[in-house]
Amino acid sequence: MNLVEFASVTKRYQLGDVEVVALNGVDFQIQPGDFVAITGPSGSGKTTMLNLIGCLDAPSAGELRVMGKTIEALGEQALDQLRSRTFGMIFQNFNLIPVLTAEENVALPLHLHNLSRQDMRQRATEALRAVDLERFATFRPDQLSGGQRQRVAIARALVTRPQLILADEPTASLDTANALSLVELMKRLNSEQGVTFVFSTHDDRLLRHVSRIVELRDGKLTVTHEQTKRTEHGSPSSQTNRYEVM
Amino acid sequence: MWAMAFRNLYRDQRRTLATVVAVGAGLLAVLLFFGYIRFVEGSLASVVIYRDANAHVQVYRKDGPEQLAATPAQYSLDRQEQRTVHELAQSLPHFRRVSDQLVGVGMVNAGGHNAVFLARGIDPAFEAELQADSRLAAPPAPLSRDGLLLTRQLQDLLGAPAKGSDVQLFGASYVNRLNAIEAPLTGSFSTGIEAIEDKGLKAPLTLLQSLYDTDAVSRVVVQLDDRGNAAAYRDALAARLERQAPGRYEVTTWNHPQIGQLYVSFMGFFNMVFAFTGTVVFVISLTTIQHTVAMNVADRTREIGMLRAMGFSRRKIAGLFVRESVLTTLIAACVALGLAYLVMYGILLTHMQTQLPRIAEPVQLALDLPLSWALATIVVATLGIALGATVTARKRIGGKVLADGKSVPLTRLLTTTACLVLTTLLTIGHAHAEDAPSETVMRDWLRKADLARGGWGSYKWALSIHTEDPAGATTTTYDIAVRDGKALARTVEPKRYQGEKILIASRAMWYIKPGLRKPVSISPQQRLVGEAANGDIAATQYARDYTPLFVGSTQVNGVDCYKLKLNAATPGATYEGIVYYLDKRSLMGVKADFLTASGMVFKIATFEYGNKVKVNGREQPFVSSMKIVNANFPDRYSQLQYVQVAPSNPPDSLFALDTLMTM
Numbered sequence: 001m002n003l004v005e006f007a008s009v010t011k012r013y014q015l016g017d018v019e020v021v022a023l024n025g026v027d028f029q030i031q032p033g034d035f036v037a038i039t040g041p042s043g044s045g046k047t048t049m050l051n052l053i054g055c056l057d058a059p060s061a062g063e064l065r066v067m068g069k070t071i072e073a074l075g076e077q078a079l080d081q082l083r084s085r086t087f088g089m090i091f092q093n094f095n096l097i098p099v100l101t102a103e104e105n106v107a108l109p110l111h112l113h114n115l116s117r118q119d120m121r122q123r124a125t126e127a128l129r130a131v132d133l134e135r136f137a138t139f140r141p142d143q144l145s146g147g148q149r150q151r152v153a154i155a156r157a158l159v160t161r162p163q164l165i166l167a168d169e170p171t172a173s174l175d176t177a178n179a180l181s182l183v184e185l186m187k188r189l190n191s192e193q194g195v196t197f198v199f200s201t202h203d204d205r206l207l208r209h210v211s212r213i214v215e216l217r218d219g220k221l222t223v224t225h226e227q228t229k230r231t232e233h234g235s236p237s238s239q240t241n242r243y244e245v246m
Numbered sequence: 247m248w249a250m251a252f253r254n255l256y257r258d259q260r261r262t263l264a265t266v267v268a269v270g271a272g273l274l275a276v277l278l279f280f281g282y283i284r285f286v287e288g289s290l291a292s293v294v295i296y297r298d299a300n301a302h303v304q305v306y307r308k309d310g311p312e313q314l315a316a317t318p319a320q321y322s323l324d325r326q327e328q329r330t331v332h333e334l335a336q337s338l339p340h341f342r343r344v345s346d347q348l349v350g351v352g353m354v355n356a357g358g359h360n361a362v363f364l365a366r367g368i369d370p371a372f373e374a375e376l377q378a379d380s381r382l383a384a385p386p387a388p389l390s391r392d393g394l395l396l397t398r399q400l401q402d403l404l405g406a407p408a409k410g411s412d413v414q415l416f417g418a419s420y421v422n423r424l425n426a427i428e429a430p431l432t433g434s435f436s437t438g439i440e441a442i443e444d445k446g447l448k449a450p451l452t453l454l455q456s457l458y459d460t461d462a463v464s465r466v467v468v469q470l471d472d473r474g475n476a477a478a479y480r481d482a483l484a485a486r487l488e489r490q491a492p493g494r495y496e497v498t499t500w501n502h503p504q505i506g507q508l509y510v511s512f513m514g515f516f517n518m519v520f521a522f523t524g525t526v527v528f529v530i531s532l533t534t535i536q537h538t539v540a541m542n543v544a545d546r547t548r549e550i551g552m553l554r555a556m557g558f559s560r561r562k563i564a565g566l567f568v569r570e571s572v573l574t575t576l577i578a579a580c581v582a583l584g585l586a587y588l589v590m591y592g593i594l595l596t597h598m599q600t601q602l603p604r605i606a607e608p609v610q611l612a613l614d615l616p617l618s619w620a621l622a623t624i625v626v627a628t629l630g631i632a633l634g635a636t637v638t639a640r641k642r643i644g645g646k647v648l649a650d651g652k653s654v655p656l657t658r659l660l661t662t663t664a665c666l667v668l669t670t671l672l673t674i675g676h677a678h679a680e681d682a683p684s685e686t687v688m689r690d691w692l693r694k695a696d697l698a699r700g701g702w703g704s705y706k707w708a709l710s711i712h713t714e715d716p717a718g719a720t721t722t723t724y725d726i727a728v729r730d731g732k733a734l735a736r737t738v739e740p741k742r743y744q745g746e747k748i749l750i751a752s753r754a755m756w757y758i759k760p761g762l763r764k765p766v767s768i769s770p771q772q773r774l775v776g777e778a779a780n781g782d783i784a785a786t787q788y789a790r791d792y793t794p795l796f797v798g799s800t801q802v803n804g805v806d807c808y809k810l811k812l813n814a815a816t817p818g819a820t821y822e823g824i825v826y827y828l829d830k831r832s833l834m835g836v837k838a839d840f841l842t843a844s845g846m847v848f849k850i851a852t853f854e855y856g857n858k859v860k861v862n863g864r865e866q867p868f869v870s871s872m873k874i875v876n877a878n879f880p881d882r883y884s885q886l887q888y889v890q891v892a893p894s895n896p897p898d899s900l901f902a903l904d905t906l907m908t909m
Contacts (some may be wrong), residue, residue: 056557077559084557095552099253111247111554 001068003029003164003196004053009062011048011219022048025062030165030198033192037207038200040216046200047168049216053198054087054166055079059074065162084112088157090167090199094149096141096156102128102138107182113160127155131185147178154185160197167199171206183209250757251569253578254542255302255624261538262574268534269586270578272527273627277586277620279523281613283516289602289609290513291473294506296380297435299347299368300477301467301783303483305331306496306504311504311631316465316879318350319420320716331466331495340475342379345372346424346463348454352417354396355766356431363400363415363447364437367454367463371449373707376469389448393432397446402787407431415447415767416757419459422713423756425741426766427457476500528627532634535571542567543642545647548644564639571635572628579624590615633867686812691828692789695835698855699869700891701787704729705859707721707891713884727894751901758906765906790825791819799830802837806830834867839877849875857891 004027022045030053032034039048050192051057052064055071066069071079090107092233096105107124115123128134131151150170159164170186177225183206189195191198199206207213213225255262294300306314310321323331328346335344348367353360370389375447377388389395394413396404407413410429419425429449437446453463470479476499503510543550553563590613599608661765697704709724712888737746745760750769755768792812807827814822823841828834830854840849856870868891876882899905 035354056555064837083555084556086675087555087557089552089555091552093548095548097250097259100250108553112557112562193302 002029002065003032003034003067004028004198005063006052006067007063007065008241009052009059009064011045011052011057012060013140014149016098019140021219023052023059025145026219026221027216028221030164030196032196033194034196034198035187035209035211036198036214037212038198038214038216039193039202039207039221044223045219046216047117048219050166050168050198053164054089055083074089082108084160086163088160088162088165090150090153090157090170090196092131092169092172094141094173095152096143098148101138101140102133102144102152102155105141105152106159109156109160119167121157124155127159128152130158131155147181150174150178150182151185154182158193162195164196164198167169167197169201169203170199171201171203175204177207179203200243248569248573251566251573251851252569253540254566254747255573257541258545260842261343261541262577263537265534265574266699267580268577268578269531269575269631270581270846272531273582274585274589276524276527276627277582277615277623278589278613279520279705280619280623281586281590281615282611283520284614284616284619285612286602287509287513288614290509291506291624292380292501293602294509295473296376299366299467300500300505301376302473302500303335303480304471304498304500304502304860305335305466305483305487306464306498306767308493310465310495310496311498311502314349317716317882318458318464319460319462322348322420322460322464323466324462327494328463328466331487334490335466335468335483338479338482338486339594340470340472340479342469342471344466345369345370345374346451346453347465347467348458348462350417350454350458350466352415352457353766353768354400356403356407356411356413360766360767361403362445363396364416364442364445365447365449365454365457367449367451369451372904379620380801387433387435387570389450390432391450392453393430393450394432394453395435395448396431397443399436399444401434403433403444409433411765414762414766415449415457419457420462421459422715423459423717423720424723424746424748425457425459425684426757426759426762427453427760429453435734473500496594499770505637509739528630531575531627535635536575538574538651539567539571540640540642542570543639547747560640561645564636564868566637566644567639567643568632569787570875571639572632573626573841574756579628583620583623586615586620587602607634633786643820674805677746685794688794688796691808691810691833692792692794692812692826695826696787696789696835696859698834699786699853699872700726700728700733700888701789702730704860704893704895705868705891706894706896708889709735710887710889711884712887715882727896727900729898731790731899734896734900747906749901749903749906756903756906765903786820788824791816792824794826797825800827804837832867848880850875850877857888859891859893 006026009023009026009028010021011023026045027065038049038203040046050058052059053065053066055074058064058072067080068080068192071082075084083167096102100108102122106127107120110120110123115121125134125137128137131154133148133151133155136144136148136152139148141152144152150173151169154165157167165186167186171182174182186197190197201207209228213223214221215223215225268313295302295867304311306325307321307323307327313321323346332344335341346369348365350365350367352363352365354363368389370391373389376664387395394415396413401407404413409432410430413431414428415427416424416426435446435448437443449457451463455463468479468483470476479500480497484495486496498505500506501509550563554560593611595615598611600611601608693702700707706725706727709726710721711724712721713719721739722737724735727734727739731750733748733750735748735750735770741758747758749756749758749765756765757768758765791814793815795811795813797811800807804889807829810826810828812826813823821840822843823845825839825841825847826835827837829836834855835853837852837853839847840851842848851872851874853869854871857868858865859868860866867887870888870891872886872888874884874886
């Protein structure tokens with residue numbers, strides 16, 4: 001079963017008197033275990049697509065199914081539950097709560113999972129261990145570097161053991177070393193834990209490591225690259241399957 | 247989440263501090279004001295119960311509280327009823343002591359000065375015991391067994407009579423007769439009520455009973471061990487009295503509107519002010535909190551978006567902001583509570599004095615703020631603020647923003663109302679004014695009308711006044727002698743009142759009876775005692791005492807009449823105003839509406855002219871009957887019959903004050 005399935009999805013916004021078509025009849029699927037990058041110029045619809053996948057928004061036309069469920073048919077409560085059980089989110093600016101420690105930030109999504117305080121703490125510690133930040137558990141975000149903050153954000157996305165992690169420009173705020181480290185981490189989690197990653201990015205450093213690249217232009221899905229293997233250092237393979245969608 | 251909320255408050259310390267200061271100041275103001283109101287409440291209750299000697303429970307005749315002032319005799323308790331109430335009152339729990347009281351009005355005279363008094367007749371021993379149980383800082387001066395206490399203002403009105411000097415009390419007895427007594431002034435007291443501070447008089451019960459010529463009392467009062475038991479005691483006593491004599495008695499407590507007027511009116515006022523102030527403070531606090539929530543939401547949109555993306559519902563996210571608001575309010579409440587108690591004890595230490603509303607003497611300020619009440623206030627405020635914060639947070643975080651309604655702006659509403667009022671006023675037609683005669687002509691009419699009622703010339707006649715009143719009927723007969731506006735009335739019947747005389751001379755009136763050492767000067771107000779004013783008995787000269795205004799023409803019982811409005815032109819006039827109807831043909835008064843100072847009709851007189859007298863050789867009609875009806879209680883009236891009217895030539899000495907005692 002596809003994790004996510006776009007069927008002729010269109011998304012329009014009304015900006016004053018002007019109607020903006022952010023996505024225009026997009027057909028697209030995400031399978032479990034995918035490591036997908038959504039790319040394209042600014043305003044091409046990347047964030048809109050991530051918002052739709054994350055059920056933060058609803059299509060204006062077409063059908064969007066997440067875990068086999070048509071999201072237009074779901075109520076707000078069901079959507080909240082779907083988000084909390086299915087997705088983990090990583091943001092460009094990390095979006096950590098500044099008044100909480102790293103461990104508390106990681107444990108935050110667990111408040112929706114009816115766990116005991118001890119269980120929450122244990123799960124948060126495990127997540128921090130997975131991103132090699134266990135010893136920074138008591139640090140506040142302002143005491144961490146950019147790369148460490150993004151790792152905390154990843155740990156927070158992982159802590160609920162989601163099937164799909166959505167990341168919006170996850171390396172945009174990081175230097176090269178941290179960006180590469182982050183990519184390695186995500187790839188490791190993808191390969192070892194089978195976590196599906198979908199992220200929007202312009203970053204070539206990241207694009208070299210993905211299994212699929214989805215390119216958007218003016219709201220239309222123009223190109224996908226299927227990368228069957230990757231080089232040792234993350235450069236793209238020569239064997240690509242390129243085709244025009246629209 | 248509570249920890250996160252708390253840390254968020256700490257994160258933005260300046261905003262939190264500003265909010266805490268605003269909310270805390272509001273709560274502090276409410277708590278202090280609340281403490282002050284409770285202090286005023288307790289003080290006013292003590293004044294009503296102890297200083298005004300109302301005690302805790304009062305027993306009247308049915309409808310007594312409302313009707314006693316108008317018809318004291320009908321609504322008083324006789325000896326048997328007093329005994330019954332005493333016995334039943336003593337048989338109930340929480341009883342401490344019982345006593346009888348009499349209230350009354352009249353005039354007090356000292357050194358030639360007159361003033362109105364409102365008297366309370368109290369058993370001096372009961373008052374002393376009641377005061378001993380009071381916690382009032384300044385208990386009133388004790389009442390002696392045979393003397394009078396007057397307020398200082400009343401003493402000033404009477405020319406500051408010396409302590410020990412005799413003052414005269416003058417009033418209408420329970421059988422609607424004039425009566426007067428003399429008693430020494432033994433001291434001063436305060437009514438505690440500014441409005442009547444210049445009329446207050448306190449007398450021993452027996453002395454006041456002698457003025458009103460009765461052994462009845464206005465009420466029986468019962469002191470209890472605690473004011474908290476008053477309502478239950480009242481119900482129990484009322485039930486027993488009802489079993490004894492159904493529909494006969496009415497039992498009240500000290501805070502009944504007719505008893506504790508001061509308490510009820512001011513507590514109503516204070517409660518309203520407190521409610522208003524509390525509402526204003528609450529709205530300000532709520533608005534401050536809502537503003538803070540709105541700013542927090544605006545500043546943390548990224549955080550809210552992140553939480554939504556994680557699956558947090560809008561309600562859960564709003565809950566975070568509500569927690570922050572509740573914590574802010576609780577911090578503010580703790581600060582306010584601490585400061586309130588600091589201020590409270592600070593005031594106690596400084597022995598600050600304050601003036602209670604309408605209470606003449608200052609009292610020590612002592613805010614009364616029980617912790618349970620203070621906590622309840624804070625809980626209510628916190629809940630209200632939490633609710634307001636919830637609404638704001640939910641709205642800001644994703645609820646639909648209500649579109650602006652198409653309401654009518656206040657200015658437009660006011661303008662429309664003003665236009666409507668103006669238009670209405672402009673469309674009201676002007677009354678058509680009849681051509682008015684000159685004042686000289688009208689005075690001439692009045693002089694002729696006065697002549698027909700004995701206001702001018704020299705006459706004598708016998709006057710019988712029959713008064714009907716729910717308390718009973720009385721008939722009194724006078725011999726009247728008049729000469730050019732002076733008059734002397736001597737009581738003929740009943741025989742026990744023989745020797746009473748009323749002298750009217752030079753716009754003054756005097757009363758004397760056997761037992762009084764000197765005549766009592768009767769002021770214009772005293773002339774209104776009873777349905778038939780003493781001033782109506784004889785020598786009424788409207789042409790001299792009033793200024794006429796022409797109102798128009800009308801009919802009275804089919805008779806064409808001029809309608810004049812007479813306004814008192816001299817302080818000696820009996821009435822503030824009269825609407826006088828003169829027969830157009832005979833120019834004799836047909837009807838008179840007597841007016842109060844506020845212009846209300848309170849008595850209506852009708853005249854008949856069946857007598858004849860000769861004036862300058864010509865026979866003239868003379869008044870034979872005058873009926874004066876109470877405008878508010880038509881079953882109360884006086885019928886004056888004028889008989890044996892004849893010209894006479896009494897000597898001037900008959901109308902001299904010096905000879906009044908010796909006649």
